[in-house]
Amino acid sequence: MKYKVMHDNGSRLRVRAGQWAFTEKEGYGLASLLSNQSFIHEVYTSHRNGSILIYYDEGIENREKIFEILDSITLDDLFEAEPIQTQTSKEISENFYMKLSKMVLHRGIYKLFLPMPVRHALTVYHSAKYIWNGLDSLTSFRVDVALLDGAAVAGALLHRHYKPASSMMFLLSISDALEDYTIQKAKSTLKDSLALNIDTVWVVGEDGEERQCPAVDIDKGDKIKIHMGDVIPVDGKVIEGEGMVNEASMTGEPLAVHKRPGKTVHAGTVIEEGNLIVEVYSMNKETRLNKIIDLIENSEELKAETQSKAEKLADSIVPYSFIATALTYLITRNPTKALSVLMVDFSCAIKLTTPLSIISAMREASDNRMMVKGGKFLENYANADTIVFDKTGTLTNATPTVVKVVPMSRRYKRDDILRMAACIEEHFAHSIATAIVKYAEEEGLKHDEDHSEVEYIVAHGIVTEYDGKRAVIGSKHFLFDDEKVKVTKTQEKKIKKEAKEHSVVYLAIDGKLEGLICIDDPVRSEAKYVIEELKDLGIENIIMLTGDSESGAKAGAKALGITEYRSQVLPEDKSRIVEELKAEGKTVIMVGDGINDSPALAAADVSVSMKHSSDIAREVADISLLSDDLYDLVTLRKLSVGMLDKINKNYHNIVAVNGSLLALGVLGVIPPSTSSMIHNFSTMLFGLMSTRPVLNDENFTKGIEVEAIEVATTS
Template identity: 45%
Template sequence: MKFAIKHEIKGRIRIHLAQKHMTYRQADILQCYLEKEANISKASVYVRTQDVAVVYTGSRDGLIRLLSRFSYETAQVSESALENSGRELNETYKEKLINSVVMRTLNKMFLPYPVRVAITTVKSVKYIYHGVRTLMKGKLEVPVLDAAAIGVSMLRGDFNTAGSTMFLLGIGEILEEWTHKKSVNDLARSMSINAEKVWFVNEDGQEVLISASSVKAGDLIRVHMGNVIPFDGDVAAGEAMVNQTSLTGESAPVRKAEGSFAYAGTVLEEGELTVKVKEAAGSSRYEKIVNMIEDSEKLKSSVESNAEHLADRLVPYTLAGTGITYLLTRNMTKTLAVLMVDFSCALKLAMPVSVLSAIREASTHSITVKGGKYMEAMADATTIVFDKTGTLTKAKPVVSDVVSFSEELSSDELLRIAACMEEHFPHSMARAVVNAAKEKHLVHEEMHSKVEYIVAHGISTTIEGKKAVIGSWHFVMEDEKCVIPEGMEDRFEHLPLECSHLYLAIEGKLAAVICVEDPLREEAADAVRELKEAGITKVVMMTGDSERTAAAIAKRVGVDEYYSEVLPEDKASFVEKEKELGHKVIMIGDGINDSLALSSASVGIAISDGAAIAREIADVTISADNLHEIVTLKRLSTALMKRIHNNYRTIIGINGGLIALGVTGIIMPTTSALLHNMSTLTISLRSMRNLLPKEEKA
């Protein structure tokens, strides 16, 4: 790629590309190409000017070489990222806004008055038609008010006022449409699939972990419990219950077996499936999600819906006020002053813009919120429930020791067996075992038969004809009736108390205890304290760990209540009981165990490094590895509700004042309409500003 350097300082460079025209797709390819590089912290591509600004670390020469060898044709970027880019949508609506303002200005400056009157008359037909049509349906809603204001102005010969009203209504329509489409697209992107690795089934029937980008149509892939199905395809083998909520809206899991069709992006809750891939690109899941969202009310918070309904409910009162003013004053000028002031524009525009802005601001903190109603629930929430592992503790626990209870197998061999069993399941403890084996260069090829995962308990399989289980004390020693080898009781009694323990048993005998350190997050105690300051009255920790481990963590973090050795249904049951008491409940988790509670909570928050099913079911996903972002979301949600209520008061105050000034004859209807529309735009623009001060973003 050829380019010229326009400006540079240490760590930042701006270049101009040597090409006449840049398409939106080319801009997205270049941006994706740059952002995936580890030494580039930020890249901005400007389509109109063909400029690129890059913030980088490391070698300048290395960056220049990277840019020089770039080619649109050969760049390896995610096709889904290109398909789901919002660049073209935003640019299209920006152009619409600019064109509307430019055309309005040019018309007023250069067109003769009779021509402007003709244009205004033609444009008014649409608004008057919609108003009459609404009235004929027996409804007194906003289109009736718009049609009355425009129609009366034109009958009086006040074409300037009619033109200004239609211009600002048009701007409002563009902003409202942009707001809706951007919200839908942002939400759809947040629900899109980000599978990087999949289990490919080779000709011998063995599973091999490969890159998702290398999968082709016709390939067989195996999906284990708790994972997202990454591609559309026919079920070739297996039986499972699949959660299709995000795609079809069905609340209950759907049974899938051989001959069924599996949809990309749905989550396998129970069982295991082998899927024959239909399309490597994941079919048209993105479009399906968009259609689903547009047909639902998921995006709207109750304050948004209330604003829309209030706008329509105010129409009869505005029309009644117009009639009363005329009867009392017999003055058409004063009567028009009431008609020209419409509460609905500001109410319908400012509220969704406020919510969209808050969701956008949340995304700058690596927080994905799947709809405005979750921001509202977050603001009202008083109880928060934390799962311990991966949330209050770090998402990457580590294996500190492998205590062997086997005379035949070494600690490394036992770790290799454990990693082979655990690698199929997306949980932080499982990843700790797999990572420990990887660090020791222990190759854990498939040496077992079918793996069965028992939620909140452990894993069972057969290795070389011998039954092997790994999991909690309750599962291995109580449910499976495994025993400690004779003469090893003293070793068992002296296991390190500060660690969590994974028990591995082969043929009914304890073979190893894997000691896993689950270090507490440095910010955990501060985050809990700040949540209480932000309005949370009850902080609860729930964990499947022992009483001893739970008590130690609870004391250090400062939670109000804690529960140990809980099952998934216990977490969900606790959430439901709190809701029955009238509390809005936030649930934070990262594993398969938490999915039930996440779906039950008023707001379910998933840590993005956790299980796919948790991310899919959750209402909010936090990508940042920092609990302070939960505090940020709480403050942001509270600030959003405060802004919305302030907007209500401001809109009613300004429009009420304009009506009073018009009725008393202090201002003319044209001035009243202009001030009303200017205030609507001002409130909407103010609603786009960030809610949190800069110091809270540091």
């Protein structure tokens, strides 16, 4: 590829290959090709001039590698692809700013270079759309903003007030462009959150052997194996295996559905338990998930309730504007004063500032490493009075450690208990399983495969056959309630003594309790401070849910300053608790990160997933934190509350300014042209104020304080 370096500052490189170097879709493919390099973070292309913008890890060596890749690209290497979300989002913003620039430029050119008669003719021409929309509302017996706008423009033109009419239409066109931009950005973010980012799948051949291959290469009729915890990449029919599939992203139903041979599964759902072999029915754009994504294009549900209220408020004001105009004319018999009232349009400013405030807040959230799927979720977060935390991985570091191994009979010694537990647990990537395996390795306790195939039961434990005997390991509820493991009174006393203030994993062999493994998962150093901040910010109820024992949960709650907690909670219990809180009239935030948190995340008014959350938690969550900083929950609260405060402040200012203009117009103090000029200027000013960031330096100060707390704690 031939190109010219236009800019390079060591981590940001722009080259230009020329107007005909690649098409728009080939540009997306080129971006995809370059993004496969680990040292390249983002790539943006423009087919208009062949521009390629690359953000990469600083370093001369990386820069040279990029040039080597670009030099080696030929026409045969170019392929068409779809844009990634960041490219789409960038293009939406660029198109909006280009459209806005054109509108401002055209208006400036008209004023500077066109003679007055031509400008007046253009004003009349542009007014046709607004007058037509007003007539449409009138013939449909709707008294709405379109009718008011059409009447105001028509009234101004009848009295030959061309300049006020032109200014009003200019502002209305900006308002329409902003609303369209807001909806496009929200839809783009939501579509990306639903889109599947699966590169490879396991294909089962005719010989029964599994092989890994690119997801783009699979065809209808292929058989693929999907393992526990994986997102299903296709629509298909189960032909072998059984499992529990969470279809919350598809149906909204939080409880997992049992799938067996003959049942259908859909792309975007997640296997919570078991393994499935699926015959592919449809993939890529043919899947049900992508059809749902297409429906999003016509969805109005992404709007924040505040934005919908603003639009309804704007419409509700319209009749009063007409009544005030009519009364002014009846009392004064002065059409100029009546027109002054009609030209002051409250709805224009309300419709402009509200979506601006919302999209500005969403952009600010993105700048602070938080992905919000729609304005309504920011609003719900601001209005919430209750927050429910899953403990592990959210309030803790998700790095549990073994602190004690306790044999419960004379049949097995301490090292035997740890060796058996590690042997069984090593098959799973759960944090507690990892802690047990690591602890056994540190003590030099090697083990052989002395058990048969293991069966993992989500949020409960593991069942297998060890040395010819049934072995179960997991929670107290699983062993004593589900598996009916026997425990003596002596063992009960020992459990109370040894398990105090720890989470406990229980091991039973042949129906008898043989050992305890005591686990500690230290809370995050900043967690207590974050909880205090959330209380100060108006969240009245803070609740911790955990599958830990009562003693472990109590110790964790005490360390965090949480007064309300629930221990030994199952996945279905979490969603039930959230539903109960909502039934009490509370607005609930749910924060979680695991597969077993997904039902509760789906049930909450607004849900938040952490950075290292499971696929399904990120899928279900309304807001995703892209950093591992728990303080982001505080930042998000300040941002969301600040957004609503900004919108309410705009309402008051709009009413004050436009109310004053109405009074001055009725009294004859100012003519319609002056009234319209001040109205238009104030609307633009409110619009600019709506784009101001909500967060201030206080947040960064708090962030520094949190870091100081962490340093002090580790010291």
